[in-house]
Amino acid sequence: MQLPNNTPNRKPYDGSVRKLVIAFDIGTTFSGVSYAILDPGEVPETQPVTSFPAQAKVGGSAKIPSIVCYDKEGKVRAVGSEAEEPAFIEQAEDEGFVTVSWFKLHLRPESLKLEFDFPALPKNKTPLMVFSDFLRYLFECTKSYIQKANGTLVWNSVQPNIDFILAHPNGWEIAQQAQMRRAAIIAGLVSEAESQERVHFVTEGEASLHFCIQRKIPLEKDIGIIIVDAGGGTVDLSAYCQTAMGSFEEIVTSRCIGQGSVSSMTISLEKLKNSRFGSEQDVQLIASIFDAEAKHTFRKSEDSVYVKFGTFRDRDPSVDIKSGQLKLPGCVVETFFEPSIKAIIQAVKEQRSEATTSIGV
Structure with missing residues (x-):
């Protein structure tokens, strides 16, 4: 697999019309959103969404808890930080609301074994339904944030032309991508006809590599690196090497272990x-x-x-x-x-031994 040489000196956007790219990182325990407005001839700048409803520190955090709370009829009553407010927790207990967390793990492939038990979903909810409800909420928060940060006119100018990027663990496959694409359709982000062109996917390993590049972390040519993304539910490991041409290639099959x-x-x-x-x-x-x-x-x-x-x-x-x-x-x-540390160390050792290029320490 070849990755583009996405150097910190980004090139100007070469499209003919303004567009918006929104990237969702829906994690087992926490989630975040970033976006970039692409103007023809301008160098794009990625911005995180740092304000969500009920956050203790507005503008201070770029992530919210990955939780959705439903009432007895299955209607969404609170999402993210809103579901953790003391007053709402008391209301939820009095009225019998159900809080759903770690729902992302229900989408995982059968081949990904976890070392722990996690909560079952309510009988009237499927993983796809919860995922789409959460995705809809993140999109509405992003829309509100962009309107406040850039103005309603800017939002109106990009609304017809939005691409969506969904990150997922390395071990996820085509079936999981199909479910995430379907969730985006159900959430109203795109129509079914547009979903193939406007919904894109990136493994968390590739996303981490690009983050390292943008942060100007030294990456030597012909020396392999291992990126360990230690998340709440899973740990992703990816190994890459920068070629003489400046691009990056995967030098060993990526790993995803259930030891978050x-x-x-x-x-x-x-x-x-x-x-x-x-x-x-x-x-x-x-x-x-x-x-x-x-x-x-x-x-x-x-x-x-x-x-x-x-x-x-x-x-x-x-x-x-x-x-x-x-x-x-x-x-x-x-x-x-x-347990997580032991599993990570073992996985790193295996990645190093299997890599086609020498990986430094």
Whole structure:
């Protein structure tokens, strides 16, 4: 596979009319969107969407939780950060709403084995339905963001001419791409007739390579590199080499392993099952908050980590929950990372041994 030499010195857009490209990175636990307005003769600039409803820090984050909340009739009631607001969580509990997370894993190919159990979908929802609901929400947020950042006139000028890019794990195949394309149609992003021309796909490995190039990370010719994309549900590994002509080629088959960051945390929360915080929904929430916030505070095994997920009234000392936060000993948190680290190291060793070009360290 040959990749274009997409150097930091991008060329001006050579199209004849203005268009918009929107890229969606829908992850197991978090998702983000970026876009570029292409004007004829101008060098395109990629911009992230950094403002979503209910974000604690508006403009400070380019991602939201990959969650969708439905009422009993199956209607979407909240998505992303909106579903994690304390007032909404209380309403959801009172009215019996169902929060769906990790839905992306339901689309994976059967060949991709995961080392952990993950929540089932509601009986009245398919993976395609949830994926399309989430995609529709991201598109509406992007539309609103572009209108505020660039003006309604700019949006109106590009609305008839939008291309969409969907990133997916390395291990996903044509069948998964077909489902994602169908989700874009159901979400109203494109018509079925236009979907083949306007919906495009990129593996997360290729996207990571281009990110490295744009950030001017030194890449030597004839020396292979391995890119490890350690996500929430899966870990993707890709190996490339820059040729004498300046393009990039894959030097070993890409890998996708089911040892993402949520796996060990979920397994370790088994102790909550006998407490009033042991429901599937509570465990998902705690795992997601740990992944987004608490894990970044971990430094050494001697220090405890606190996962704040509830209110002051939420407590169960038998499982170290007080004032709405779960206390985790540092030595336990340390074990969360161990399975993923071991799996990644083993996968890197295998990539190096199988590569057709020498890969440096």
